[in-house]
Amino acid sequence: MSKPLIELKNVSFQYENTHALNNISFKVDEGDFLAIIGPNGSGKSTLLKLILGLEKPTAGEIKLFGLASNQFRDRELIGYVSQKSNAFNSAFPATVEEVVKSGLVKKLGFFKQIPKDASKKAEEVLKAVGLENLAKRNIGQLSGGQQQRVFIARALIAEPKVLILDEPTVGIDHENVQSFYDMLARLNREQNQTIILVTHDVDTVSNRISHVACLNQTIHFHGYKEEFDTISQDQIDALYGHAVRKVH
Numbered sequence: 586m587s588k589p590l591i592e593l594k595n596v597s598f599q600y601e602n603t604h605a606l607n608n609i610s611f612k613v614d615e616g617d618f619l620a621i622i623g624p625n626g627s628g629k630s631t632l633l634k635l636i637l638g639l640e641k642p643t644a645g646e647i648k649l650f651g652l653a654s655n656q657f658r659d660r661e662l663i664g665y666v667s668q669k670s671n672a673f674n675s676a677f678p679a680t681v682e683e684v685v686k687s688g689l690v691k692k693l694g695f696f697k698q699i700p701k702d703a704s705k706k707a708e709e710v711l712k713a714v715g716l717e718n719l720a721k722r723n724i725g726q727l728s729g730g731q732q733q734r735v736f737i738a739r740a741l742i743a744e745p746k747v748l749i750l751d752e753p754t755v756g757i758d759h760e761n762v763q764s765f766y767d768m769l770a771r772l773n774r775e776q777n778q779t780i781i782l783v784t785h786d787v788d789t790v791s792n793r794i795s796h797v798a799c800l801n802q803t804i805h806f807h808g809y810k811e812e813f814d815t816i817s818q819d820q821i822d823a824l825y826g827h828a829v830r831k832v833h
C-alpha cells in the first residue's frame with residue numbers, strides 16, 4: 586500500500602499562553618477529500634500551520650510524503666490557499682492569467698524563467714476552476730468567489746499533490762458557495778486531487794467530501810463521511826455548541 590501523504594501522530598502544540606492542540610493523530614491518503622470542522626478557536630488554522638511547516642509541534646510527529654516534517658523539502662507538493670486571498674481592488678494591475686502564472690515561481694525558484702508552456706498550463710487550471718473565459722480580465726474586476734478560484738488555479742499550476750484550503754468560502758454568497766464546492770469535488774473526483782479543507786459549511790460540503798475530522802483542541806471524530814452521518818446532531822452540539830450544523 587502507498588504511504589499516506591500526510592500523517593500526524595500524537596501531535597500537540599502550545600502557543601506561549603494557549604494550549605492549542607492536544608494529541609492529534611490522523612492521516613490523509615492520496616485522493617482523500619478531508620473536511621476539518623470545528624468552532625472558532627478550536628485550532629484549525631494552527632493545525633494547518635503545523636502541516637505547512639510554519640510551526641513545529643511541541644510534541645508528537647508529522648510525516649509528509651513518508652518523511653519527517655523537518656526533512657521534507659518539496660514544499661511545492663503542498664498547495665495552500667488562505668482564507669484572506671480574495672482582496673484585490675479593481676485597480677490592481679494584473680490579469681487573471683498573470684496571477685495564475687505567478688504560482689509557478691514557488692515551484693521554479695525566483696530566478697528561473699517562466700516556461701514556454703506556462704500559458705497552456707494556466708489555461709488548463711483556469712478551465713479546472715471554471716474560469717477559462719476570464720483569463721485576460723483584470724483580477725480586481727472579479728467577484729470574491731471568482732478571485733478565490735483564481736487563487737486555487739494559482740496553487741494548482743504548481744501541480745501540488747495536496748491542496749489545502751483555509752475557509753475558502755468566507756465572504757462568498759450561498760449560491761456561489763455551492764458551485765465553488767462542486768468545482769472542488771470535480772477536481773477531487775476527476776483529477777484525484779487530494780484536498781484538505783477547513784470549513785464551517787459542513788452541511789453544504791458534506792455530500793462532496795470523503796472524510797471528516799471534528800477538531801476542538803483534540804480530534805473528537807475522524808473517519809469516513811458516511812460514519813460522520815451516523816453521529817447525531819445532539820452529539821455534535823455537545824462538542825461544538827451550535828457552531829456546526831449537519832443537514833442531510
Ligand SMILES: Nc1ncnc2c1ncn2[C@@H]1O[C@H](COP(=O)(O)OP(=O)(O)OP(=O)(O)O)[C@@H](O)[C@H]1O
Nearest residue numbers: 600601603605623624625626627628629630631632
Ligand atoms: N499566534 C498566536 N499566539 C498565541 N495564541 C494563538 C495564536 N494564534 C492562535 N492562538 C490561539 O490558539 C487557539 C487556536 O487558534 P486557531 O486560530 O488555530 O483556531 P481556529 O479554529 O482556526 O479559529 P477560527 O475558526 O476563529 O479561525 C485560540 O485559542 C487562539 O486564540
